[in-house]
Amino acid sequence: MEFLRTPEERFERLIGYPFSEHYVDVAEGINQTTKESESLRMHYVDEGPGDADPILMLHGEPSWSYLYRHMIPICAAAGHRVIAPDLIGFGKSDKPVGIGSYSYQSHMDWMQTFIDALELTNITLVCQDWGSLIGLRLAAENADRFKAIIVGNGMLPTGDQKVPMAFHLWKTFASYSPWFPISKIVASGTFKKLSKAEADAYDAPFPSEDYKAGTRAFPTLVPVTPDNPATEANRAAWKVLDAWEKPFLTTFSNGDPITRGGDKYMQERIPGSKGMKHQTLVGGHFLQEDSPQEFAIAINDLLSSMAETD
Known part of the structure; x- marks a missing residue:
């Protein structure tokens, strides 16, 4: 597996992202620049008390941990350890150059290696x-390693549910458009207008199209039919979630055409969602940009209420 590593100078002087770099080796590959065998690195932010229980913030497509930049300090200031990795193919993490290098399972394997390495x-x-x-x-x-779940504009599809037309259009665009402008894609999913500095930060991980295989691959990997390779594993995961009694909170936004209604679906299906203070925040698909303080406070409030009942 050949990969590219975004030059460090692309991340110099990022606005609002003062966090130290940390890396975990998650696989082996060939650095396409040096032509040498090297470990595939996953970058992550690690803020707050090192001995505190971790909050694991996972971004989506086509963003990176920069998406959580406003939320990380709020949660860390409340005494939590906040860990925000860049998925492989995104942010400061290494980027396999072939779309075939990415699969749902490969992302699962990389993240499993990540939480194992950090012993979370x-x-x-x-x-x-x-x-x-x-x-x-x-x-x-x-x-047994997770004590709570908070979902904002997300879902675990199995291919058994109807997929919104907005997603089909997005998948077609990602697969066939010769132009894949990362910052403009993020901007299209926010209510706020991104500043030039913010747009530059979202574009920073991708010096050229060669670095974007991971962003192109994601839409094609979503299970939209029952025969998808990930369907059985996702159905098995739902069996666990159907019996999940630990706190499960939804914080969806009011302006996301892709995941709209997913919060109600999970609230009705997952036992741990009963009695939770579910919220509808103001924003588009990327609610971390539109309502970061409200999102972070919802996290802190949940963890505070859990501590009070322990």
Whole structure:
């Protein structure tokens, strides 16, 4: 597996992203630049007390941990350890160059290696978009290591449900458009107008089209039919979620055409959602940009209420 590593200078002087770099080796590959065998690295942010229970914030498509930049300090200031990785193919993490290098299962394997390497337990999952497809599976497959789940604009599809037309259009665009402008894609999913500095930060991981295989691959990997390779594993995960009694909170936005209604579906299906203070936040698909304070406070409030009942 050949991969590219985004030059460090692309991330210099990012606005609102002062966090130190951390890396975990998750696989082996060939650095396409040096032509040498090297470990495939996953980058992550790690803020707050190192001995505190971790909040694992998982981003989606086509963003990276920069998406959580406003939320990380709020949760860390409340005494939580906040870990926000860049999925492989995104952000400061390495980027396999072939679309065939990416599969749903490969992302699951990389994230499993990640939480194993950091020996994470008592995890609170915070997830959105593909962060939910990966995170909900991860929590279900490691249920004893997760203590709570918070989902904003996300779902765990099995291919058995009807998929919105907006998603089909997005999948077609990602697969066939010769132009794949990352920052404009993010901007199209927010109510706010991204500043030039923010747009530049979303574009930073991708110096050229060669770096975008991971972003192109994600829409094609979503299970939209019952015979998808990931369907059986996702159905197995739902069996765990159908019996999930731990806190399960939804914080969907009011302006996302792709995941609209998913919050009600999960609230009705997952036992741990009963009695939770579910919220509808103001924003588009990327609610971390539109309502970051409200999202972070909802996380802190849930964890505070859980601490009071312990």
